[in-house]
Amino acid sequence: xxxxxxxxxxxxxxxxxxxxxxxxxxxxxxxxxxxxxxxxxxxxxxxxxxxxxxxxxxxxxxxxxxxxxxxxxxx
Ligand SMILES: [Zn+2]
Numbered sequence: 750x751x752x753x754x755x756x757x758x759x760x761x762x763x764x765x766x767x768x769x770x771x772x773x774x775x776x777x778x779x780x781x782x783x784x785x786x787x788x789x790x791x792x793x794x795x796x797x798x799x800x801x802x803x804x805x806x807x808x809x810x811x812x813x814x815x816x817x818x819x820x821x822x823x824x
Contacts, residue, residue, distance in 0.1 A: 752798040759793055760785045769798060 752769035756778055763782035777786045789795065795803040 755796040757794040
């Protein structure tokens, strides 16, 4: 029997159910509200049938890489 998990759409924020089978495989999800097709990695929050919340891991802030190794122009 197929289990159901809920996915939050990253675009419109709508929540819609999907089959667990689609979660285990790399498969793009389709939002029924706005029609957006997105990979599961783009979903901000996924709630499994057992109530497990799989929130999207926050992306590490891009370190400020200031190129200070530029040699001064010498004549
Ligand atoms: Zn949507």
